[in-house]
Amino acid sequence: MHKNFKGIEKTVYGRGSFNQLGDIINEKRNDNDKFMLFVVDNYFKGKELEKRIPSKKEDIVKFIDVEAYEPTTEQIDNLRDEVKKSKGIPSAVIGIGGGSIMDIAKAVSLMFTNEGSSTLYQGLNLIKKPGIYHIGVPTISGTGAEVSMTAVLTGPEKKLGLKCEWTVFNQIVLDPELISSVPRNWWFYTGMDTYIHCIESENGILNNAYSHSYAEQALKLCRDIYLGNKSGQTAENDDKLMVASLMGGLSLTYSEVGVCHALSYGLSKILGTRHCYANCIAFNHLHDFYAEGVTEFKTMIAKHKIDLPQNLSKDWTADQITAMAKVAYNLPHMWNHAIGPDWKEKITIESISELYRRL
Amino acid sequence: MHKNFKGIEKTVYGRGSFNQLGDIINEKRNDNDKFMLFVVDNYFKGKELEKRIPSKKEDIVKFIDVEAYEPTTEQIDNLRDEVKKSKGIPSAVIGIGGGSIMDIAKAVSLMFTNEGSSTLYQGLNLIKKPGIYHIGVPTISGTGAEVSMTAVLTGPEKKLGLKCEWTVFNQIVLDPELISSVPRNWWFYTGMDTYIHCIESENGILNNAYSHSYAEQALKLCRDIYLGNKSGQTAENDDKLMVASLMGGLSLTYSEVGVCHALSYGLSKILGTRHCYANCIAFNHLHDFYAEGVTEFKTMIAKHKIDLPQNLSKDWTADQITAMAKVAYNLPHMWNHAIGPDWKEKITIESISELYRRL
Numbered sequence: 001m002h003k004n005f006k007g008i009e010k011t012v013y014g015r016g017s018f019n020q021l022g023d024i025i026n027e028k029r030n031d032n033d034k035f036m037l038f039v040v041d042n043y044f045k046g047k048e049l050e051k052r053i054p055s056k057k058e059d060i061v062k063f064i065d066v067e068a069y070e071p072t073t074e075q076i077d078n079l080r081d082e083v084k085k086s087k088g089i090p091s092a093v094i095g096i097g098g099g100s101i102m103d104i105a106k107a108v109s110l111m112f113t114n115e116g117s118s119t120l121y122q123g124l125n126l127i128k129k130p131g132i133y134h135i136g137v138p139t140i141s142g143t144g145a146e147v148s149m150t151a152v153l154t155g156p157e158k159k160l161g162l163k164c165e166w167t168v169f170n171q172i173v174l175d176p177e178l179i180s181s182v183p184r185n186w187w188f189y190t191g192m193d194t195y196i197h198c199i200e201s202e203n204g205i206l207n208n209a210y211s212h213s214y215a216e217q218a219l220k221l222c223r224d225i226y227l228g229n230k231s232g233q234t235a236e237n238d239d240k241l242m243v244a245s246l247m248g249g250l251s252l253t254y255s256e257v258g259v260c261h262a263l264s265y266g267l268s269k270i271l272g273t274r275h276c277y278a279n280c281i282a283f284n285h286l287h288d289f290y291a292e293g294v295t296e297f298k299t300m301i302a303k304h305k306i307d308l309p310q311n312l313s314k315d316w317t318a319d320q321i322t323a324m325a326k327v328a329y330n331l332p333h334m335w336n337h338a339i340g341p342d343w344k345e346k347i348t349i350e351s352i353s354e355l356y357r358r359l
Numbered sequence: 360m361h362k363n364f365k366g367i368e369k370t371v372y373g374r375g376s377f378n379q380l381g382d383i384i385n386e387k388r389n390d391n392d393k394f395m396l397f398v399v400d401n402y403f404k405g406k407e408l409e410k411r412i413p414s415k416k417e418d419i420v421k422f423i424d425v426e427a428y429e430p431t432t433e434q435i436d437n438l439r440d441e442v443k444k445s446k447g448i449p450s451a452v453i454g455i456g457g458g459s460i461m462d463i464a465k466a467v468s469l470m471f472t473n474e475g476s477s478t479l480y481q482g483l484n485l486i487k488k489p490g491i492y493h494i495g496v497p498t499i500s501g502t503g504a505e506v507s508m509t510a511v512l513t514g515p516e517k518k519l520g521l522k523c524e525w526t527v528f529n530q531i532v533l534d535p536e537l538i539s540s541v542p543r544n545w546w547f548y549t550g551m552d553t554y555i556h557c558i559e560s561e562n563g564i565l566n567n568a569y570s571h572s573y574a575e576q577a578l579k580l581c582r583d584i585y586l587g588n589k590s591g592q593t594a595e596n597d598d599k600l601m602v603a604s605l606m607g608g609l610s611l612t613y614s615e616v617g618v619c620h621a622l623s624y625g626l627s628k629i630l631g632t633r634h635c636y637a638n639c640i641a642f643n644h645l646h647d648f649y650a651e652g653v654t655e656f657k658t659m660i661a662k663h664k665i666d667l668p669q670n671l672s673k674d675w676t677a678d679q680i681t682a683m684a685k686v687a688y689n690l691p692h693m694w695n696h697a698i699g700p701d702w703k704e705k706i707t708i709e710s711i712s713e714l715y716r717r718l
Contacts, residue, residue: 002373004383007366010524013569013613014361024363165369176568209535209598210372213606217576239568247572254372 005253006165008147011172013242015235018175021137022054025092028133033088035059039079039105041066041097041139049139049178053096060087066100069272073118073155076104080111089113092133092170098190099143099275102136106151106167109134118153122160130166139178141241142190142276144197144249146172152275159269159327174246176238187233188226188306189276191241192297194248195222196279199293200258201251204337211255218247226300258338259289262331263355266324271316280308285358289338313357325352364612365524367506370531372601374594377534380496381413384451387492392447394418398438398463400425400456400498408498408537412455419446425459428631432477432514435463439470448472451492451529457549458502458634461495465510465526468493477512481519489525498537500600501549501635503556503608505531511634518628518686533605535597546592547585547665548635550600551656553607554581555638558652559617560610563696570614577606585659617697618648621690622714625683630675639667644717648697672716684711 012020025036036059044050045063055061060083083090089112095105109131111118121127136146145152149168150161161167182190198215201207207215221244224230225237263282267273273281284301287294301308313321329335329352335343371379384395395418403409404422414420419442442449448471454464468490470477480486495505504511508527509520520526541549557574560566566574580603583589584596622641626632632640643660646653660667672680688694688711694702 002371002376002379004369004371004379004530006369009368010363010365012361012363014567017361020361020363171363174569208373209595209602210533213576213580213599213602216579217572220575221572236568240572243568243572 003254006149006168008168008172009170011174013174015177015239016175017173018052018137018178021094021135021173024135024171024173025054025094028092031091032132033090035087035090037083037090037093037108038062039064039093039095039097039101039108041101043067044096044139049096060090064097064101064104066097066104070152070154070159070268070275071100071103071107073122073153076107076111076118076153079104079108084112090132092135094135094137096137096139098138098140099145099193102138102143102145103151103153105134105136106131106145106169107153107162110151110162110166118162119155119157121162122153122155122158124163127162127164127166133170135171135173136169137173137175137178138242138245140182140186140190141179141238141245142193144194144245144252146174147246147249148252154269158330159265174242176235176242179238179242180233180235182233184233184304185306186276188300188304189280191222191226191244192280192283192300193276194218194241194245195226195297196260196283196293197248197252197257198222199290200260200338201248201255203290203293204256204258205340206255206337208254211251211253214247214251215255218244218251221247227296227303231303256337257334259334260286262328262334263324263352265331266327266356269327270320270324281312281359282355284308284310285355310359313359316356321353321356322349324356325349328352362613365508365527367527367531368529370533372533374536374598375534376532377411377496377537380453380494380532383494383530383532384413384453387451390450391491392449394446394449396442396449396452396467397421398423398452398454398456398460398467400460402426403455403498408455419449423456423460423463425456425463429511429513429518429627429634430459430462430466432481432512435466435470435477435512438463438467443471449491451494453494453496455496455498457497457499458504458552461497461502461504462510462512464493464495465490465504465528466512466521469510469521469525477521478514478516480521481512481514481517483522486521486523486525492529494530494532495528496532496534496537497601497604499541499545499549500538500597500604501552503553503604503611505533506605506608507611513628517689518624533601535594535601538597538601539592539594541592543592543663544665545635547659547663548639550581550584550603551639551642551659552635553577553600553604554585554656555619555642555652556607556611556616557581558649559619559697560607560614562649562652563615563617564699565614565696567613570610570612573606573610574614577603577610580606586655586662590662615692615696617693618714619645621687621693622683622711624690625686625715628686629679629683640671640718641714643667643669644714669718672718675715680712680715681708683715684708687711
């Protein structure tokens, strides 16, 4: 039984394509209660991009601070309830920001039509009805959230996605101009999310010619951007990074993430560490699993003089480490892919705790 | 203004995925007049695959001979009228075959809901209404018809596609097992369609990081399949060819074909030459435009001892050559991409005729 996956309905790519967003949403303005909900990274409050958002007076523009922590189920439920109470159901949700904003836009779109708390729907195909029309406009590239069928949320019980075909965006607008001002460290951490997606996708039992072709090309692009003679934060590389993020995400559609993402989820759930940064912290010590990838990663870290702390675990309690290891252990699809169906014979809470102690 | 393109709604990829077709269509069986229309390459009549088609007694299974010529507007109109008269409007159209069958499935799906002859709709965005649900199951890879937003038809006036977002398949089933029995010459000609798509996509003014990334990876796959140590018609290469065809097609979505396709359309329109074969005949002599690509193409021809006739033009009349040149000249989007906006200063009916005389 092979996966039957839903693609993004419509894609526009190119410098300046953000200017087409107004025309795109105008086609939807008569739907539902006739207003748009923009969810925008708080970073853009007061910046040039704020003025360019094609909102009308009836619309809600919600700036959201995503710097402190990953999106939560509570946050999504509150946003949905608040908007529903004040104006009803939007014609469309437009997310403008990085991976967290993409996840918020996808999740809230689903929660306008599915009753109760989003905690009820964390998992595969638990959502009952299609969400409302939702558009993703990434301003940071790398997470692949713009193309994935998952809206990852941290809930009281678990960090797990609302995963179904209706999660996928109806429209994405990929304008490489929007990612030009990403701070250097985050340009690196988020780009490495794509790099790690590809390494994990390739190194596991679910990899096939489809996922491999996408991963191979996304890796080629990552090497141009972070390793080659022309590496660095240039316009040409921003063009490439936006495509790499898409391709890395599409590779995962047919394959799966692995050990690094399992550990990273534990860090985010227990310590609130941001996803891409958590990935880098973990990947740096996963030479036993991804030898070539980790070596190349270290070269990229060195080349761009990226600040990646070590010895973090000395400040963690034994209970925290065990709690993180339990979160990671409870992601069987990742271990199955990375280690094989007999992964439980090789991986234990204790062996995962040992990995955390390396960080 | 950047293109806003429609993606395939759902994709299943993998060996044996053809067995999932029955479940996929069962979800649609209550739509419209509750029967399925299968359009199947006549090649499979009496073969093993015929028995595996998941048809029920109420369905129409139409075997179509696509060996002799490219799909025509008349053929589509007749098929639509005949099915409508006998049973009404199908729940879905399922195309099982190569590029011609893909084009027939896409075109007839649109013509069930758009009145009059398909000749009325040859061009960009002339179709008025979405077609019925349509599924593509390629049995030859290379044309990219499984992913494109064009259903190319030869009409009394022109060879031109029904091109709009509703042309794109709702579902594709990519089972590399289905392409294993493609005759050697056609395995080559159709694969070269992808190769030529990439060369043309890359060499023109519309190429960007998106189209380039897809073309680069599709070319890499083509080189594995047709040039490398492990080249040839193997299971591993069939897996790759199916992905290459998809990626070559996606490269074109953002870019455009060029000189070879313009000439090829003339050959098909005037002489009825099959598309992929016509491409190869033309590309072989386009060193002036695509020097590296043509050199590599000749290496592949030699490596696989492919039969590609030369000196065909000695049997063509001057009128035939002029007629072909006129067809080619009247594809301004291809010349614009390949030569630039001032192409009319460089390309004339006479200069195109001269290209035809080389073949």
